[in-house]
Amino acid sequence: MAEPFLSIQHVRKSFGATTVVEDFNLDVAPGEFVSFLGPSGCGKTTVLRMVAGFEEPSAGKIVVAGKDITRLKPNQRNVGMVFQAYALFPNLTVAQNIGFGLKVAGMAKAAIDSRVAEMLDIIKLPQMADRYPYQLSGGQQQRIALARAIAPKPKLLLLDEPLSALDAKVRVSLREEIRSIQKKLGITTIFVTHDQEEALSISDRIAVMYGGKAEQVGTPFEIYNRPATKFVANFVGTLNVLEGTVTDAAAGKVRVNAQEVALQGKLNGSKSGDTLSLALRPEAISLGWQPGHDTSLSGEIAEVHFLGSVIRVRVGIGGNTVSLDTFNNSTAPPPVVGEKADISFSSGDMLVLH
């Protein structure tokens, strides 16, 4: 990576005896969109609040554009932030809300008016300038909050679960809008979310967090396809986990329900007789044999859910159940519960969880 724009170095945060963030490290390139993804209580918001200056790290430092900002007050950092609860000032109109940061900075009225108009155009709400926050929908309020955050041209944009309070449809459209505005302005952005689909769809990179640590930092493709830990594999996407026993460590052979699977080069350090958790994404599995697949397991259809364009099938393989989706085919009836079935996959798609 070129010189990072934001560098979070060995940051730790404790509240009394409880450590919420532990040795967190992350470099963010200029203009990059990085998401912090993790369950509630994983420390993602605390890291964001430390970057904003609302919490002071117990150890470590935060550097923005080469300048150590760890001990700077929030109002001295030139950082924009959008909150989950919108946090628009109820007593101010939309235009006054957007112009708040500019007015505080001492900008002339004409310049404020022009910048506010520009912001309203960017968020496509030019007719809302004189409305009050209570007269707007949740999605509109969050757009205004975004405009207010970027109006003073901050060095860094922080988004703290900005879509959580919105309904599903608005969430999808607004996340695309946020990403497009971020790309247009080229502003370095940190986005906190617990929604994996959100993180996967709009991020350049994702930091998956658990227990106050970054479990894995990588592109959405890497996070989804090559999860580094069991937690990442389980948290991101749907995963089928099969329990297996190593039968021949040297040859990379594992037994799953009395059937052998070859996993060359993936067993790193496992011995014959060890029990392993093997994971497969549903989309890597086919019902029956498919070209390109090298492994097959036999089982029995346990459940069939007809969902229109997709049929979700669960196949029992010994004590394991594997979930997979097949496209609906009007000329072939869906599988029947209880009938024998083979599933196939490429052993290269199988993940060994450590």
Add this chain to the structure above:
Amino acid sequence: MKSGRFWAWVVFALGAAYFFIPLIATVEFSMRMRRGAYSFDAYQIVLGDERFQATFMYSVVAAIFTIILGVLIVVPAAYWIRLRLPQIRPVVEFITLLPLVIPAIVIVFGYIRMYGSNSPLPFLASDTGTNALLVIGYATLALPYMYRAVDTGLRTIDVRTLTEAAQILGAGWGTIITRVILPNVLIAVLSGAFLTFAIVIGEFTMASLLNRPAFGPYLQNIGANRAYEPAALAIIAFAITWGCMSLIQILSRFAPKSANRPN
């Protein structure tokens, strides 16, 4: 069901009678100054009395200073407690309730002992100092009402997030309090202010013992020496208090609205 409604109306009528009959009787009595006919003579005498005007103006000015002092103390304190020290809220609530359980006479005797001409803070050595002490005493008496009003107002807004949103936009504490917090709790502050006004206008003990020419001691003096004028004064004081309450209602219509409290 119908019987329940009937008894509800009976209770309401009894309550209303308990409230209105003495009021009507006082109004009726205050208008009987002229023999054989109803008149506003008592009101004319009271309103035309120089001492009425002087003492009333004195109390109005004292009330304004009390409100300013109360707002300056209570708004930042209640805001800071909500923002940074929520754990001490029960303690502060208890302290603000003390003026309700400690009689004003005890407070004022304490003041006289503490701030006499020989004390390091000789408030009582000059008229201005005594006036200042009276305002401080009034602010103490009004504390339970002012604190509760402001605290209730702060409860309706997300103090922490609004503060953080303003901070991240570059605002300092002064800007946050004057441009974000105060405008959003203005109606609550006004409620507290009018309650303070009503308390100060009628307060007798402190003004009397500190020997200040306030409206309360004047009311008492008239009450002790005249027949019809005290009734007229009581009605005037009642009208002032109700005027204050009505103002709160009217002004609350202009309150800043939030998404959580649209109407």
